Amino acid sequence: MAIMRPMKLAGSELLFGQGCLEHVKALKGTRAMIVISGGSLKRNGILDKVQAYLKEGGIESEVFEGVEPDPSFATVMKGAKAMLAYQPDLIVALGGGSAMDAAKGMWIYYEHPELKELADIMPPNSFPTLRNKAKMVCIPSTSGTASEVSRSIVITDDKKIKHGLGNMEMMPDIAICDPEVTASMPKKITAETGMDALTHAAEAYLSRRANYVSDTLAAQAVKDVFQYLPKAYEEGANLDYREKMLNASMVAGLAFTNVSLGIVHSMAHTLGSYFGLAHGLLNAVILPYIIEYNSADPAAKKRYDELAASVGETDFAAAVRNLNAKMDIPTSIQSLVPDKAAYEAVIDGMAEMALADGCTKTNPIIPDVAGFAQLFRTIYQG
Numbered sequence: 617m618a619i620m621r622p623m624k625l626a627g628s629e630l631l632f633g634q635g636c637l638e639h640v641k642a643l644k645g646t647r648a649m650i651v652i653s654g655g656s657l658k659r660n661g662i663l664d665k666v667q668a669y670l671k672e673g674g675i676e677s678e679v680f681e682g683v684e685p686d687p688s689f690a691t692v693m694k695g696a697k698a699m700l701a702y703q704p705d706l707i708v709a710l711g712g713g714s715a716m717d718a719a720k721g722m723w724i725y726y727e728h729p730e731l732k733e734l735a736d737i738m739p740p741n742s743f744p745t746l747r748n749k750a751k752m753v754c755i756p757s758t759s760g761t762a763s764e765v766s767r768s769i770v771i772t773d774d775k776k777i778k779h780g781l782g783n784m785e786m787m788p789d790i791a792i793c794d795p796e797v798t799a800s801m802p803k804k805i806t807a808e809t810g811m812d813a814l815t816h817a818a819e820a821y822l823s824r825r826a827n828y829v830s831d832t833l834a835a836q837a838v839k840d841v842f843q844y845l846p847k848a849y850e851e852g853a854n855l856d857y858r859e860k861m862l863n864a865s866m867v868a869g870l871a872f873t874n875v876s877l878g879i880v881h882s883m884a885h886t887l888g889s890y891f892g893l894a895h896g897l898l899n900a901v902i903l904p905y906i907i908e909y910n911s912a913d914p915a916a917k918k919r920y921d922e923l924a925a926s927v928g929e930t931d932f933a934a935a936v937r938n939l940n941a942k943m944d945i946p947t948s949i950q951s952l953v954p955d956k957a958a959y960e961a962v963i964d965g966m967a968e969m970a971l972a973d974g975c976t977k978t979n980p981i982i983p984d985v986a987g988f989a990q991l992f993r994t995i996y997q998g
């Protein structure tokens with residue numbers, strides 16, 4: 617099978633493993649704007665460490681703090697303004713998916729102050745060229761989103777609608793994946809982001825665009841998540857488990873950013889928009905149902921059976937449910953959205969949104985609006 621869509625595996629530098637944070641010393645630049653969410657990376661000393669390494673490398677730095685979960689366009693513009701004042705030649709995103717996505721967004725509007733609106737970078741407008749002013753460095757503090765090796769961002773607009781944007785220009789130049797940076801993640805975040813990584817791997821493996829390289833990466837990520845996520849969840853201070861999870865998340869990211877995802881993500885994006893629930897948690901709950909739904913396609917069923925066999929199981933949906941149960945993840949949406957009437961009232965709107973989501977077109981089976989509505993009911997009731 618010829619691959620006609622060029623694969624791009626990370627930016628120009630990809631570092632991983634315990635201690636690779638030290639590579640920050642070797643970065644080339646004069647001024648770095650570090651983008652973080654909140655105080656946890658200050659309290660655990662990681663921010664200090666990054667700033668000390670930058671200083672050692674002769675790079676001065678400033679911190680932009682205050683990226684919220686599900687970052688808003690207002691935060692993106694605020695950060696871009698801070699960058700326009702500071703004129704960094706390096707942007708260092710230090711944090712989870714929100715900090716990294718926001719920093720990638722700020723980068724665009726810093727490079728192009730003539731752009732003012734989110735719509736300015738969305739189709740039919742062409743995507744602007746980056747790297748005229750700064751290079752992007754991502755240092756993930758969670759193991760799941762893989763924004764450090766992805767071309768995409770999710771930004772929430774003024775009307776609280778989440779927009780997923782993807783363009784290869786946004787692939788970070790440098791990804792530094794040091795497990796120490798993830799070691800203080802709380803259990804709940806470990807579980808939810810870890811299940812996001814598993815969903816990336818499983819959906820990439822089942823993608824209509826899956827290929828030899830993406831399969832190799834995704835299959836390994838599935839095996840490692842099954843083996844090491846429960847361990848990292850129980851024993852978060854163990855850097856070997858953290859390293860396995862961060863590497864698994866990263867290679868799942870290399871796969872999915874090239875071959876895209878499926879309707880677990882379409883439905884999770886939609887539910888996240890409507891009910892403000894965490895992305896990884898939604899993926900974890902939805903994934904087993906979609907494995908069952910997609911298994912109506914014999915070729916997809918065969919692929920799930922391969923994944924199940926690789927983790928010593930026969931039923932992949934059941935294996936995912938067991939993994940969820942080990943981490944106290946609920947079995948249906950009901951407990952997350954207790955108001956059933958409110959949920960029922962928006963099902964048609966959610967079905968339309970999920971159908972239009974960019975992840976839908978690579979799913980093995982593509983539901984219509986009624987099909988999505990049925991799926992939203994199924995995942996609710998359990």
Ligand SMILES: [Fe+2]
Nearest residue numbers: 761812816895
């Ligand atoms: Fe995801």
